[in-house]
Amino acid sequence: MTIPFTDCFFDLDGTLTDSAPGILNGVQLALAHFGLHPPRESLNFFIGPPLLESFARYFPEEPDKARTALRIYREYYRERGMFENSVYPGMAGLLADLKAAGSRVHLATAKPEPFARIIVEHFGLLPYFSVLAGAELDGPRHDKTDVLRYALGLAELPPEARPLMIGDRHHDVEGAHAVGLPCAGVLYGYGSREELTAAGAEHLCDSVDGLRRLLLPA
Template sequence: MKQYLFFDLDGTVTDSKTGIIRSVQHALAHFNVSRADEDLLYFIGPPLRDSFGKIFDGDTAKAELAVKKYREYYTVTGIFENALYDGIADLLAALRGAGRVVSLATSKPEPFALRILEHFGIAGLFDHVAGAELTGPRNSKSSVLRHACGLCDVDDMQQCLMVGDRKYDVLGAHAVGMSCAGVLYGYGSRRELEEAGAECLCDDVPSLRRMLLA
């Protein structure tokens, strides 16, 4: 029974694949680069600059321009090509009702994360919202989690649990000394989460609810 719960956004709270992939395709079109949608799923989770860096072989100037082009589409349209996972809002409300401290911890830029939560009417279900900076050093999952722990005034990492769908969530949680529950309804595979060392795995939102409220 962990007191402080930190939820990832993409692939954990919302199904955001459509908006993210269309935004990536918009950016790649500027460079006349063609990729199948299924080959771009790795963009969901890590910082954008890292993902574009893989396509452009570490060319930081191209990666930065690609991020700019991505946001041209994402900030207007892609951000809302998104949906809440069934049952997630009820789970967040139940956790708050049980006295748990519930925070969002996402590598998505914080202003975008706030817009998404407000769009779906669930901003009030989080005690704190921690995201990456649009420009600045806070962009990895570990740096976001350190920021989130500061907002919560955490003094015992054993009372903390990260909930996410990718290895970045697991590795980021472990880097700051907390455990991680992996969810299999998102974008990471069972193998990915197991190899990263997730302490437990949940097949769907009902099983996550049973685990968190047991």
């Protein structure tokens, strides 16, 4: 079988795992520290982008408060939140079949790399990845473009490679395009069809089975 993509760069939150429970629990705890109790359903924008930028939306003129909120969030996430999470049904099998078919699988997430590594190892996904690239906890590599550029450097793709980014938010599409990659947007995550279409995703997949049909056509 000829695989359409030789290298698949996967986002983590909303693409490989349903991580909303742990992320939103941590965000609510951090905001409550400042007496803020927004409705939980209004906080989905925290899933995907760099968290400091998201907290800054609540403290636009008070960067110290945004950093404190991030610290509180990370303390919770490190101890509990990262495990309030689950792999989407069928995803582990897809990663295994991609690897067996000769496609290299890579992780490219804006989540801090130490957390990402713990999560994929906890769920038994680490053996599938050739490259694991995430954001730095306190460094310049923090958005999806920076992470993808880093991941591409680690992957050392040959000229004949046919790579693809797979993610659920517009940041994934925009980051992919910034480094010259096409992107498949998944609709089972946290981004909408409208968001991914507006960002210019080349493919849309409404389920893990739909993603399988794109990556491993019969």
